[in-house]
Amino acid sequence: MSNKLARILITSGPTRQYLDPVRYITNASSGRMGAALAAAVLKLGHEVVIVSGPVAVEYPGAATVIPVLTTDEMLLAATETFKTCDGAIGAAAPCDYMPREIQTQKISKTGKPLTIELVETADVVATLGQSKRDGQWVVGFALETEDRHFRAIVKLERKHCDLMVSNGPAAIDAETNEVELLDSNGIVIEAIHGTKEHVADRLLAQIDDRLIHQSSKPKT
Amino acid sequence: MSNKLARILITSGPTRQYLDPVRYITNASSGRMGAALAAAVLKLGHEVVIVSGPVAVEYPGAATVIPVLTTDEMLLAATETFKTCDGAIGAAAPCDYMPREIQTQKISKTGKPLTIELVETADVVATLGQSKRDGQWVVGFALETEDRHFRAIVKLERKHCDLMVSNGPAAIDAETNEVELLDSNGIVIEAIHGTKEHVADRLLAQIDDRLIHQSSKPKT
Known part of the structure; x- marks a missing residue:
C-alpha cells in the first residue's frame, strides 16, 4: 500500500467522429476497464478523475467524471486535467481517424458508392506522454490484432509511456481481459488474466509500487 | 381497441458496419422508440417480435427479441420473421453505408490520410414493403435533417409503406420525440409530440385503427 496519495487521470470509453449529423465512426469500448481501474485507484486511497467518451457503464460515485464525445474533446479535457495530476492511465479507445470533412446535413443515399477521406486524430496518450513534468507518469494501453508484443513496444516508446498494457480485440466490450504489462524497457513484468476488476487491481498494484x-523517492 | 390480435415485427436500434476488427460506422439510436412501441403493442394485446441491433435499453419481458449486429443480419432476421407476422414497424436506424472492403486486421496508423469507399447496404424496410402479402402492412420511419416532409413522402412511396413516421435528428438517443404521421397518400394524419411512450401509444392507436x-375487413 502506498503512503503517498496521488491524483490520477483515467481516460475511458470510446470517442465518436461524425460523418454527418447522424452517422459516426466509433468502436465498442464499454468503459468497463476504465471503471474497474477507477475502483482500484480509489481502493488504494488515491483520487481519480475520469475523462470518458459516451458509455453505459457506471463509474464509482467517488470519481470525478468529465464526459466528452470526440477525440479532440478528450484530448482537451485530458491535457487540462493532467496538469493537476500525478499520473495518467490511458484506458480509452479514442477513435483515431476522423472524416476530413463533416457534412452539416444527413448524407442522402443516391445508389452510388460514397468515398470518404479519413485523417488521423490527435493521439491523446502520446500528447500526455510528451507533456510530462518531472515525477509525472503515463500508462498506456495498446490494442492490436497482430504483432502485439512488437507493436506495444513501438507505442511505449513513441508515446513516452512509463508502462504499457498490451491486449487484444477480445478485450472490447468484454467482462474479462488478458493483458501483458511492459515496463519502460519493453520487458514483460506481469501477465494478467481474469475479470477486468482483477486485471485493474493487479495493474494498480504495479503502478503503485x-x-x-x-516518483516520491529522491532521484539518484 | 382491436378485437383482432396481431403479430407485429418491430425493428429497433442501430446496426454496425465494421471497417476492421475494431472500428465501425454506426449511429446513436438507443432502441428507446422500439422499446416504447413494443410496450404499446403489448398493451393492446398483440404479440411482438423485436429484431434489434446492439442497444443498452431493456425491452419488455413479453417481447421476443432477436439480436443482430449488421444491416445484413437485420435484413435476414426481419424478412424471415415478417413471413409469420401481420405487419412490421421499422423503428430501427440501420447503418445504410458499409465499407466495400473490411480489413481483417486492425488498420495501423501511418500518419497519412486513409480513403475508404462506402457502398449502400440493403434497405430493410423497403425489402419488407416489397415482400408484403395481401393484408400485411409496413410502417416506416424517416429521419431527415432537411426537406423532412418531402423526403418522407419519397420514402413512403419507394419503400411501399402504409404509414410513414417523419422525425428529425433530435429523436436520436432522446427521451422525447416530435413526429408527423403520414398516410399512404402522404397526408399528415397526426402530429405527435411528447415522451417516446406517448408517441408510441398514439402511433399504435392509429396503426390499430x-x-x-x-386488414381484417373484407376488401371492397
Missing part, C-alpha cells in the same frame, strides 16, 4: 512510490 | 382493423 513502480510509479507512485517511485 | 387503420391497419390492423382494416
Whole structure:
C-alpha cells in the first residue's frame, strides 16, 4: 500500500467522429476497464478523475467524471486535467481517424458508392506522454490484432509511456481481459488474466509500487 | 381497441458496419422508440417480435427479441420473421453505408490520410414493403435533417409503406420525440409530440385503427 496519495487521470470509453449529423465512426469500448481501474485507484486511497467518451457503464460515485464525445474533446479535457495530476492511465479507445470533412446535413443515399477521406486524430496518450513534468507518469494501453508484443513496444516508446498494457480485440466490450504489462524497457513484468476488476487491481498494484512510490523517492 | 390480435415485427436500434476488427460506422439510436412501441403493442394485446441491433435499453419481458449486429443480419432476421407476422414497424436506424472492403486486421496508423469507399447496404424496410402479402402492412420511419416532409413522402412511396413516421435528428438517443404521421397518400394524419411512450401509444392507436382493423375487413 502506498503512503503517498496521488491524483490520477483515467481516460475511458470510446470517442465518436461524425460523418454527418447522424452517422459516426466509433468502436465498442464499454468503459468497463476504465471503471474497474477507477475502483482500484480509489481502493488504494488515491483520487481519480475520469475523462470518458459516451458509455453505459457506471463509474464509482467517488470519481470525478468529465464526459466528452470526440477525440479532440478528450484530448482537451485530458491535457487540462493532467496538469493537476500525478499520473495518467490511458484506458480509452479514442477513435483515431476522423472524416476530413463533416457534412452539416444527413448524407442522402443516391445508389452510388460514397468515398470518404479519413485523417488521423490527435493521439491523446502520446500528447500526455510528451507533456510530462518531472515525477509525472503515463500508462498506456495498446490494442492490436497482430504483432502485439512488437507493436506495444513501438507505442511505449513513441508515446513516452512509463508502462504499457498490451491486449487484444477480445478485450472490447468484454467482462474479462488478458493483458501483458511492459515496463519502460519493453520487458514483460506481469501477465494478467481474469475479470477486468482483477486485471485493474493487479495493474494498480504495479503502478503503485513502480510509479507512485517511485516518483516520491529522491532521484539518484 | 382491436378485437383482432396481431403479430407485429418491430425493428429497433442501430446496426454496425465494421471497417476492421475494431472500428465501425454506426449511429446513436438507443432502441428507446422500439422499446416504447413494443410496450404499446403489448398493451393492446398483440404479440411482438423485436429484431434489434446492439442497444443498452431493456425491452419488455413479453417481447421476443432477436439480436443482430449488421444491416445484413437485420435484413435476414426481419424478412424471415415478417413471413409469420401481420405487419412490421421499422423503428430501427440501420447503418445504410458499409465499407466495400473490411480489413481483417486492425488498420495501423501511418500518419497519412486513409480513403475508404462506402457502398449502400440493403434497405430493410423497403425489402419488407416489397415482400408484403395481401393484408400485411409496413410502417416506416424517416429521419431527415432537411426537406423532412418531402423526403418522407419519397420514402413512403419507394419503400411501399402504409404509414410513414417523419422525425428529425433530435429523436436520436432522446427521451422525447416530435413526429408527423403520414398516410399512404402522404397526408399528415397526426402530429405527435411528447415522451417516446406517448408517441408510441398514439402511433399504435392509429396503426390499430387503420391497419390492423382494416386488414381484417373484407376488401371492397
